[in-house]
Amino acid sequence: MESTDTDYLASPASILVALVTIIFLLHRAWPHLSQTKTDKFTDSITITSLNNSDLTVSKEPEVPEGWWSGREVFELERRALFSQTWLYLAHSSQFKKPGAYQSFDIAGFPVFLIRGKDDKIRAFHNVCRHRAYTITRKETGASTVLGCRYHGWSYDTTGRLVKAPQFDDVPGFDKSQNSLFEVHTHTTDQGMVFVNLKSSEPAAFDSDVASSLSGFSRIAGLKAKSAWVSGQTLSGGFNWKVGARTRHLDAYTSELRRRISEVSAASPVMKFIRSITRKSTQEDCALFPITVMYSLQDEDLCLALSFFPASESKTHIRYDLFARSSVNEPDIQKISEVLQSATKNLIGDIELEYQYISTKQGYSSELNNIDILRILSRLQEHTKLERIEGGQILPAMHKPEGSTLFQKADQLCKELDCVSGGSQNGTSPSALDW
Numbered sequence: 001m002e003s004t005d006t007d008y009l010a011s012p013a014s015i016l017v018a019l020v021t022i023i024f025l026l027h028r029a030w031p032h033l034s035q036t037k038t039d040k041f042t043d044s045i046t047i048t049s050l051n052n053s054d055l056t057v058s059k060e061p062e063v064p065e066g067w068w069s070g071r072e073v074f075e076l077e078r079r080a081l082f083s084q085t086w087l088y089l090a091h092s093s094q095f096k097k098p099g100a101y102q103s104f105d106i107a108g109f110p111v112f113l114i115r116g117k118d119d120k121i122r123a124f125h126n127v128c129r130h131r132a133y134t135i136t137r138k139e140t141g142a143s144t145v146l147g148c149r150y151h152g153w154s155y156d157t158t159g160r161l162v163k164a165p166q167f168d169d170v171p172g173f174d175k176s177q178n179s180l181f182e183v184h185t186h187t188t189d190q191g192m193v194f195v196n197l198k199s200s201e202p203a204a205f206d207s208d209v210a211s212s213l214s215g216f217s218r219i220a221g222l223k224a225k226s227a228w229v230s231g232q233t234l235s236g237g238f239n240w241k242v243g244a245r246t247r248h249l250d251a252y253t254s255e256l257r258r259r260i261s262e263v264s265a266a267s268p269v270m271k272f273i274r275s276i277t278r279k280s281t282q283e284d285c286a287l288f289p290i291t292v293m294y295s296l297q298d299e300d301l302c303l304a305l306s307f308f309p310a311s312e313s314k315t316h317i318r319y320d321l322f323a324r325s326s327v328n329e330p331d332i333q334k335i336s337e338v339l340q341s342a343t344k345n346l347i348g349d350i351e352l353e354y355q356y357i358s359t360k361q362g363y364s365s366e367l368n369n370i371d372i373l374r375i376l377s378r379l380q381e382h383t384k385l386e387r388i389e390g391g392q393i394l395p396a397m398h399k400p401e402g403s404t405l406f407q408k409a410d411q412l413c414k415e416l417d418c419v420s421g422g423s424q425n426g427t428s429p430s431a432l433d434w
Contacts (some may be wrong), residue, residue: 033399041258064376066312068239068357073379074107080382081289081375082107084198086205088291089113089304091322092191093228095121099144099157105316107309109197109396111183114134116157117144123183124396126161127340135180139233146367172320179192181398189192190217191224197396209287216285220295220302221324229301231320232334236347238354243317244290245369249305250350253284253294255342256303263334264299287376300324313354321342 066073089104095115103112103126110126112135127137128148135155145162147154154163159180167173185198186205190213211420215222237244251316285293291306301323308316319339327335386393 017047031309033333047325063193068242068354069312069314074309076379077279077309077375077388077395078107078109079086079392080379081331082109082195082309083346083394084196084202084290085378086186086194086196086202086209087285088192088194088304089291090125090193091228092121092193092224093226093306093322094231094320097142100140101136101141101146102140103138104318105310106197106309108132108311112193113185113193113195114146114157116218121185121187121193123185123193124180125183127176127181128153129180129183130164130433147274153178186366188213189224190214190222197328198396199396200277212285213287213293216293216295219283219297220293221300221325222293222322224303225328226302226322226324228325229321229332230319230339232336232340232343233316233318234340234343234347236315236317236351237311237313238315238347238350240290240307240315241372241375242354242357243307243315243350244292246352248346249292252342252346253303255345256294256338259298259338259342260296260301260335263338264331286371303329304334317347 035325044053056312064073069129087106089111090102090113094102095113098115098117098119101112101114103110111123112126113121113123115121127133128135128150130148130151130153133148133150134281135148137149144157145154146156147163152165154161156162159182161175161178161180162177164173164175182197184198184202186194186196188210192213194205225409256341283295283297287293290308295301296303304318304320304322307320308318318408321335321339364433382393
């Protein structure tokens with residue numbers, strides 16, 4: 001008897017063949033079906049608001065959620081990046097005499113630089129060791145003794161506590177144990193001052209950065225004895241990462257060159273001679289993660305431009321201009337006006353770009369930027385360490401010794417009603433929790 005198609009399809013053999021075929025195909029396809037979404041961009045992180053401030057890893061957009069405006073991302077940047085990276089702050093020419101200081105806010109870490117009587121520039125956390133209030137309340141100034149206005153504790157240029165009203169008679173109270181918390185500094189041969197906020201011993205200053213700076217400084221004419229011409233701190237409503245990599249920087253420096261050339265005193269002949277005697281065209285030097293140096297060669301000037309994050313959506317822009325030699329006062333005034341005007345224009349352009357980025361989902365093309373990738377890598381590395389640790393790792397945290405003597409001193413403060421008035425400067429009198 002001939003077998004029909006229906007009989008064949010219903011036979012045990014045909015069913016067995018079909019099952020084997022299905023199993024084989026599923027086996028071949030399973031690795032692709034089970035592949036996690038993180039395979040395409042394995043290290044992308046998404047920040048979510050969890051009670052334990054934990055971080056989850058997933059694909060999502062290539063730029064992690066909250067990358068441009070998320071509070072959780074900003075807090076992670078504080079721990080992973082700004083707490084343990086060498087950051088350029090200033091040039092030694094900005095501190096003309098002992099006691100000259102300058103204050104900075106680096107992602108919520110208040111610090112200041114000060115030149116000591118020994119001519120050394122040091123850095124300290126800008127908080128009193130007594131109740132954690134601000135020491136230097138102005139951005140710049142000069143004093144060889146810095147006092148906290150809240151309770152009168154005073155420090156010298158080395159950070160040593162020299163005066164502590166109401167505490168001198170406390171048995172066992174030791175001033176030497178209550179000096180300001182010092183910040184690691186590195187001053188290059190060209191007078192550039194870098195800091196690292198890590199409380200323990202930080203990584204050595206990058207030799208590649210030192211080499212790059214040396215080459216740039218030879219071209220720009222930047223030396224330890226260069227003259228500071230002008231500088232200012234402005235603020236903008238944008239995330240610091242937008243400013244640090246914005247495409248508007250080229251237009252900004254072009255405008256500066258043109259406008260400074262128009263107001264400078266150098267003759268056309270001298271400008272022509274300078275232009276033909278330059279042996280290199282290296283005109284900028286990026287200092288990861290927040291600073292760019294520019295050489296305005298025709299005018300023998302050098303510009304430092306830094307983007308200090310204040311929050312996830314606010315940035316302080318600091319610019320300083322240096323010259324090979326002193327500049328006459330009329331030119332300083334004109335150049336200062338040009339710098340301020342051009343930098344305000346730059347801030348306006350960046351704010352517009354930030355608004356665009358904030359409304360454009362993902363903005364993944366920005367991951368082609370090397371610095372952005374480098375930042376992302378640092379955040380990923382720190383996130384992994386925190387997962388292993390089981391909690392946040394705060395590299396910049398200093399832990400005051402909890403001695404009974406200090407507890408007695410703190411109790412004395414309470415008995416004197418020192419804390420009843422609340423904050424004098426908008427900061428919290430809580431523990432030193434940075």
